[in-house]
Amino acid sequence: MTKSSSTISNSPLSELLQTSLTSIPCVNIRKNAKIKVAAGMLVQYLETFTDSIVVRDNTKPIGIIGGKEIIRGVYKNPSSDFFEMKQVDDVTDHRLNVVTADTTVNKLISLWKEVGRAIAFIDMGHEDYAAISVKKMLEIGINSNSEFHISEIPKKKAITFDKDATLGNVMKLMLENKNRKILFEDTNQFINDRLIIETIEKFDYLVGTDNFLDIPANVVPLDEAKVVSEDLSLSEISKIMYDMSQPLVIYEGQPITPWDICLSLDKN
Secondary structure: OOEOOOOOOOOEHHHHOOOOOOOOEOOEEEOOOEHHHHHHHHHHHOOOOOOEEEEEEOOEEEEEEEHHHHHHHHHHOOOHHHHHOOEHHHOOEOOOOEEOOOOEHHHHHHHHHHHOOOEEEEEEEOOEEEEEEHHHHHHHHHOEOOOOEHHHOOOOOOOEEOOOOEHHHHHHHHHHHOOOEEEEOOOOEEEEHHHHHHHHHHOHHHOOOOOHHHOEHHHOOOEEOEEEOOOOEHHHHHHHHHOOOOOOEEEOOEEEOHHHHHHHHHOO
């Protein structure tokens, strides 16, 4: 459904996402599962479908775990003990945003700002939930006819790392700046939480690795942001990001993320 630029922010999700509102299933994990299991699941699901996994106590959802919890945990305890001895519930974020089909874009974005995490869930009944992530919000952007263009996105400084950076340096940047994607300086390449977790998986979840934070960041295969030169519309930039497995666009040297698109929808 195409929405005019003046109605997106105050429109309910059910109106903007009529047929696909509940199309993304909730990914679940038991609270007593090992962190290793959660990390393996996040490698599969981060940004592809949903940014976080719902933690359950039996059938009851009690919180979420995402890349942020893994990065923070490894930064504090860079050893296999974190993955083998810790349980999911030890690092769970218990702020679980449950919304309804009538929740407006404005209300949803406000909730996300409060908790610093762009994920929410819709109760489907029968102990079943659907996920609402930033990728789902890109669908709204795609179907909009807003006159908003990416040149109107507020300018922000790119967070970068250099060729001498260690994994510890990069993880510290992520945590301090609350940023999941860090650019390799003077390039369009970037590292993110998913790529670091994939690397941890290759290191057998740090079994026999005592210096993980000191390892050069260049051991991680980097992804590439798409560089665009045109001042794209909200619909055009949303379509580009939707088709990327790990969406990041650079326009005039500025990184643009799906979160920027969410904030733009909130203004329209």
